[in-house]
Amino acid sequence: MVNVAIMGYGTVGSGVVEVIETNGKKIDKxxxxxxxxxxxxxxxDFPGDPxxxxxxxxxxxIENDDEIKIVVEVMGGVEPAFTFxxxxxxxxKSVVTSNKALVAKHGAELLEIARANxxxxxxxxxxxxxxxxxxxxxxxxxxxxxxEVNGILNGTTNYMLSKMFxxxxxxxxxxxxxxxxxxxxxxxxxxxxxxxACRKIAILSSLISGQQVDFEDIYTEGITxxxxxxxxxxxxxxxxxxxxAVAKREGEQIQAIVAPFLLAKGHPxxxxxDVFNAIFVRGNVLGDAMFYGSGAGKLPTxxxxxxxxxxxxxxxxxxxxxxxxxxxxxxxxxxxxxRKFFVRIKGEPEELESKLHSTFGDIHIVxxxxxxxxxxxxxxxxxxxxxxxAKTYDNIVHMIRVEE
Amino acid sequence: MVNVAIMGYGTVGSGVVEVIETNGKKIDKxxxxxxxxxxxxxxxDFPGDPxxxxxxxxxxxIENDDEIKIVVEVMGGVEPAFTFxxxxxxxxKSVVTSNKALVAKHGAELLEIARANxxxxxxxxxxxxxxxxxxxxxxxxxxxxxxEVNGILNGTTNYMLSKMFxxxxxxxxxxxxxxxxxxxxxxxxxxxxxxxACRKIAILSSLISGQQVDFEDIYTEGITxxxxxxxxxxxxxxxxxxxxAVAKREGEQIQAIVAPFLLAKGHPxxxxxDVFNAIFVRGNVLGDAMFYGSGAGKLPTxxxxxxxxxxxxxxxxxxxxxxxxxxxxxxxxxxxxxRKFFVRIKGEPEELESKLHSTFGDIHIVxxxxxxxxxxxxxxxxxxxxxxxAKTYDNIVHMIRVEE
Numbered sequence: 120m121v122n123v124a125i126m127g128y129g130t131v132g133s134g135v136v137e138v139i140e141t142n143g144k145k146i147d148k149x150x151x152x153x154x155x156x157x158x159x160x161x162x163x164d165f166p167g168d169p170x171x172x173x174x175x176x177x178x179x180x181i182e183n184d185d186e187i188k189i190v191v192e193v194m195g196g197v198e199p200a201f202t203f204x205x206x207x208x209x210x211x212k213s214v215v216t217s218n219k220a221l222v223a224k225h226g227a228e229l230l231e232i233a234r235a236n237x238x239x240x241x242x243x244x245x246x247x248x249x250x251x252x253x254x255x256x257x258x259x260x261x262x263x264x265x266x267e268v269n270g271i272l273n274g275t276t277n278y279m280l281s282k283m284f285x286x287x288x289x290x291x292x293x294x295x296x297x298x299x300x301x302x303x304x305x306x307x308x309x310x311x312x313x314x315x316a317c318r319k320i321a322i323l324s325s326l327i328s329g330q331q332v333d334f335e336d337i338y339t340e341g342i343t344x345x346x347x348x349x350x351x352x353x354x355x356x357x358x359x360x361x362x363x364a365v366a367k368r369e370g371e372q373i374q375a376i377v378a379p380f381l382l383a384k385g386h387p388x389x390x391x392x393d394v395f396n397a398i399f400v401r402g403n404v405l406g407d408a409m410f411y412g413s414g415a416g417k418l419p420t421x422x423x424x425x426x427x428x429x430x431x432x433x434x435x436x437x438x439x440x441x442x443x444x445x446x447x448x449x450x451x452x453x454x455x456x457x458r459k460f461f462v463r464i465k466g467e468p469e470e471l472e473s474k475l476h477s478t479f480g481d482i483h484i485v486x487x488x489x490x491x492x493x494x495x496x497x498x499x500x501x502x503x504x505x506x507x508x509a510k511t512y513d514n515i516v517h518m519i520r521v522e523e
Numbered sequence: 524m525v526n527v528a529i530m531g532y533g534t535v536g537s538g539v540v541e542v543i544e545t546n547g548k549k550i551d552k553x554x555x556x557x558x559x560x561x562x563x564x565x566x567x568d569f570p571g572d573p574x575x576x577x578x579x580x581x582x583x584x585i586e587n588d589d590e591i592k593i594v595v596e597v598m599g600g601v602e603p604a605f606t607f608x609x610x611x612x613x614x615x616k617s618v619v620t621s622n623k624a625l626v627a628k629h630g631a632e633l634l635e636i637a638r639a640n641x642x643x644x645x646x647x648x649x650x651x652x653x654x655x656x657x658x659x660x661x662x663x664x665x666x667x668x669x670x671e672v673n674g675i676l677n678g679t680t681n682y683m684l685s686k687m688f689x690x691x692x693x694x695x696x697x698x699x700x701x702x703x704x705x706x707x708x709x710x711x712x713x714x715x716x717x718x719x720a721c722r723k724i725a726i727l728s729s730l731i732s733g734q735q736v737d738f739e740d741i742y743t744e745g746i747t748x749x750x751x752x753x754x755x756x757x758x759x760x761x762x763x764x765x766x767x768a769v770a771k772r773e774g775e776q777i778q779a780i781v782a783p784f785l786l787a788k789g790h791p792x793x794x795x796x797d798v799f800n801a802i803f804v805r806g807n808v809l810g811d812a813m814f815y816g817s818g819a820g821k822l823p824t825x826x827x828x829x830x831x832x833x834x835x836x837x838x839x840x841x842x843x844x845x846x847x848x849x850x851x852x853x854x855x856x857x858x859x860x861x862r863k864f865f866v867r868i869k870g871e872p873e874e875l876e877s878k879l880h881s882t883f884g885d886i887h888i889v890x891x892x893x894x895x896x897x898x899x900x901x902x903x904x905x906x907x908x909x910x911x912x913a914k915t916y917d918n919i920v921h922m923i924r925v926e927e
Binding site: 251259260410 | 549647806811829846
């Protein structure tokens with residue numbers, strides 16, 4: 120038997136309890152021992168809930184109980200989660216977390232403490248919810264140099280963009296709908312501004328490079344400026360718009376970005392709709408692979424947390440190797456990233472085409488029935504080049520990057 | 524350093540050597556030690572190939588060399604692979620294989636020998652080529668009761684069906700094209716009759732049940748009867764036809780089948796085209812997940828083999844738990860499987876509809892411009908019921924199962 124403490128009895132925490140109750144027999148068999156939830160740390164009480172007997176309000180009860188070998192951190196936020204997790208590892212307890220903010224900021228440091236104490240710090244649920252991606256990157260794709268990770272990592276924005284694409288709805292309407300359905304929070308900033316996806320791609324970038332990628336260094340653009348008109352242009356080009364979180368190897372460097380992208384119909388991520396997430400991975404020998412599933416939600420996320428508990432139980436006395444050192448990785452300068460750009464501009468193609476041609480080179484005009492404006496697609500150029508060229512126009516309505 | 528022997532220098536074997544040469548530095552880092560290829564067993568010589576120095580013709584050279592800790596079996600076929608693998612495990616060497624025929628037939632027994640000797644028997648590459656699926660099932664989806672595994676597990680037939688669907692080509696034409704492109708073998712039986720997919724779903728069924736599923740027990744129907752006309756009906760119903768290998772939990776039982784299925788546009792497997800494979804997994808808490816990638820090919824398959832070598836190197840003295848006992852699982856009787864059926868029948872709807880209605884209950888007539896015939900879609904019924912009802916008609920042209 121192994122004793123487990125859960126810190127936080129919110130959505131994920133109660134999901135973890137539910138999953139262990141539902142599939143306990145199978146889970147115990149796979150862990151090779153009984154997984155016993157001894158404590159649940161929460162500031163609140165839950166009278167009437169069977170968990171009430173296990174509720175503790177004081178972190179030190181967990182920290183000081185040598186019987187606790189695995190601690191599940193599902194409180195969210197960087198503090199006090201970081202302090203608690205660190206103290207758990209120092210007290211000889213392995214830690215499992217779903218907390219992307221904590222992992223993105225302190226992952227390397229916590230892995231180091233875990234290693235030094237022959238413990239594990241596992242965080243499968245921090246990216247892609249129920250989709251196995253962290254463990255496959257660490258233990259399945261070990262023969263490859265990972266050249267690209269490209270993900271739809273946020274369910275809220277994917278739901279919104281899918282609605283906008285398929286129903287022609289505008290941003291404000293779908294945001295209200297998403298909030299009404301519980302897919303978006305009252306304050307949707309973290310989702311719609313891309314902050315959530317940014318933390319997640321920071322974690323994946325760190326894992327494929329083996330070094331610390333600071334999320335603050337990743338250029339992040341949300342979906343708040345994506346409009347029904349943009350979707351019309353996308354359709355005219357047989358494309359769709361998705362919020363992508365991309366990390367690519369470019370020679371010796373890694374580039375990373377979170378932004379809305381125009382995506383062609385043949386792209387594996389084109390068909391990922393609604394709240395689903397997917398992560399496309401390209402390896403230098405594997406070729407293309409994709410992992411798809413529920414990127415959030417109580418039970419899918421809890422499924423990933425519990426799988427980490429099982430792994431921690433199977434490795435109580437040895438550390439599962441995760442290649443992520445504290446040494447900071449300098450990302451490639453964004454101005455050097457190369458791609459095509461789609462630009463909406465005020466005016467008529469007949470008047471502007473030759474000027475645009477002389478600025479941007481070969482362009483492809485796109486019409487979508489929007490009055491007083493049109494769109495054009497550039498050839499491949501760097502972000503720096505694009506910015507330089509676009510500077511000379513004050514009539515650009517919107518630019519969206521293109522992923523082919 | 525760990526010494527490795529490769530048995531078989533064919534496509535996969537030479538791929539393994541290439542992958543280790545290409546990514547050796549990264550691979551060694553992840554394994555925590557240098558992976559050294561000491562021998563390559565093959566009946567042939569390869570003069571001029573740098574591998575020639577390592578070629579041995581006698582299995583016993585490998586068996587008797589205590590320095591060899593990991594053996595890679597990529598010869599294919601059940602014998603002599605089985606005898607060699609067994610003797611390697613008995614001689615204290617972990618074994619990695621890509622051989623689905625071997626794993627489907629003797630997986631449970633070989634796992635048992637490996638366990639008894641504190642060794643590993645790993646077979647990621649035996650299903651889905653480069654797609655990580657065996658390891659995710661064993662170590663990532665451990666919190667779930669797996670309710671369904673549904674895969675496009677054969678690249679050759681998927682390439683052929685994609686061509687038939689998108690180009691309207693007929694079976695014989697696409698087979699010749701597939702053979703010309705190297706996607707189908709001169710004798711395509713194993714692929715087109717579904718034998719290959721059957722071995723693979725037998726392995727996955729064994730893993731989700733924890734017991735031995737004999738591939739001979741799985742009803743298997745290939746794609747040889749799928750015609751250009753069938754594809755026309757599929758299109759008329761906004762569906763496509765895919766060769767699916769399905770294992771589903773039905774109460775306490777597992778059902779398994781390999782057959783061409785009509786698949787609706789919203790199904791996650793609908794868009795898996797060409798030689799790509801994908802495996803859809805449904806867990807009782809995870810919900811739906813899908814794994815997609817190159818299901819075959821030299822380097823993708825070798826990537827999975829080398830990832831297993833890395834795992835074997837990381838676990839030289841302990842067995843990675845794989846839940847697959849020798850005890851045979853009796854699959855659910857096929858006649859009890861429930862689904863809709865699509866039927867092509869000679870005659871005119873006007874004449875036959877009321878008789879069909881009284882036999883099959885509510886049906887949905889489908890026209891695809893085929894002279895002298897039409898199609899209809901039944902409601903949900905068991906295979907046994909369908910067979911019983913269909914028996915009274917001698918004008919049925921073709922039946923295809925429907926997966927919704």
